[in-house]
Amino acid sequence: xxxxxxxxxxxxxxxxxxxxxxxxxxxxxxxxxxxxxxxxxxxxxxxxxxxxxxxxxxxxxxxxxxxxxxxxxxxxxxxxxxxxxxxxxxxxxxxxxxxxxxxxxxxxxxxxxxx
Amino acid sequence: xxxxxxxxxxxxxxxxxxxxxxxxxxxxxxxxxxxxxxxxxxxxxxxxxxxxxxxxxxxxxxxxxxxxxxxxxxxxxxxxxxxxxxxxxxxxxxxxxxxxxxxxxxxxxxxxx
Numbered sequence: 001x002x003x004x005x006x007x008x009x010x011x012x013x014x015x016x017x018x019x020x021x022x023x024x025x026x027x028x029x030x031x032x033x034x035x036x037x038x039x040x041x042x043x044x045x046x047x048x049x050x051x052x053x054x055x056x057x058x059x060x061x062x063x064x065x066x067x068x069x070x071x072x073x074x075x076x077x078x079x080x081x082x083x084x085x086x087x088x089x090x091x092x093x094x095x096x097x098x099x100x101x102x103x104x105x106x107x108x109x110x111x112x113x114x115x
Numbered sequence: 116x117x118x119x120x121x122x123x124x125x126x127x128x129x130x131x132x133x134x135x136x137x138x139x140x141x142x143x144x145x146x147x148x149x150x151x152x153x154x155x156x157x158x159x160x161x162x163x164x165x166x167x168x169x170x171x172x173x174x175x176x177x178x179x180x181x182x183x184x185x186x187x188x189x190x191x192x193x194x195x196x197x198x199x200x201x202x203x204x205x206x207x208x209x210x211x212x213x214x215x216x217x218x219x220x221x222x223x224x225x226x227x228x
Contacts, residue, residue: 004157034216043119043205043219044158089158101146101165101211105157 003027004092006106014114019077021109023090026071030092034103035064035075038087047088048075051095080113087111118142121206121220128196128227136191136223138206147189148217149181150205158205164189165211193225201227 005024013019023033031052036044050057050064050073057064063076077084090106093099119140128134138147145166150158162171164183178200180192193200203224207217 002157009155036219041124041221041224043121043207043221045219046216049216101209101214101217102148102160102163103217104160105150107155107157 001026002106003030004090004104004106006090006109008109009107010110010112012112012114013080015082016079019075019080019084019111019113021075021077021088021090021111023073023075023106024071025073025092027092027104028071029094029099030104031095032093033064033066033073034091034093035062036089036091036105038089038108044089077111080111082113082115085111085113119206119208119218119220121204121223123223124221125224126226128193128225130198130227131195134193134196134225136193136204136206136225138189138191138220139187140208140218141187142208142210142218143186144208144210144218145186146209146211147183148207148209149179149189149191150207152203152205152222153201161191196225196227198227201225 034049035047037047038044048062066073087108087110089108091103122137148163149161152158161175182190203222205222206220209217
């Protein structure tokens with residue numbers, strides 16, 4: 001039973017346009033969310049995070065939006081660049097208490113930015 | 116500068132032959148994790164250490180064991196690898212006191228022949 005779902009295995013976007021990657025979760029105990037980026041043959045690298053007390057967090061070209069009532073978050077990349085081409089993983093955890101340092105991952109979305 | 120280092124990057128082992136994957140860190144983090152990732156699947160947590168305390172996930176097979184001799188090093192032992200154990204194995208660390216993210220190594224790609 002997948003607790004973190006990324007329903008789009010792949011996404012292609014033109015350079016300069018916006019990329020929107022989506023993630024849904026089912027465990028209502030999750031209250032901290034992260035996005036990781038992974039290039040082939042490398043480990044995931046942290047990109048951006050958001051706590052459930054917020055609905056938006058922005059870092060340069062990357063913005064994460066959280067809709068708690070819908071149990072949905074999205075990562076916006078604008079403008080998209082060819083170097084953004086990678087697999088993006090959504091991850092979730094509890095912010096405190098048991099399991100507060102254990103991440104649950106989605107299957108990832110492969111983003112291709114076309115020059 | 117690599118902060119979480121996994122060796123080797125690629126490992127080929129024979130069916131049933133014990134294999135050990137290693138992970139070291141320079142971050143002095145107290146939590147270390149092992150994840151298994153199969154193709155097009157989500158990374159799956161096998162177990163983690165909180166300091167010296169070992170925490171096994173309920174569905175991690177007994178075939179998988181781990182050792183953490185000190186803060187810096189953690190090992191994943193696969194006692195009798197099967198073909199289904201071929202995967203990318205990811206080591207990660209975090210600081211439980213000021214948790215911001217988990218830091219991952221580059222992974223070890225395990226092939227079972």
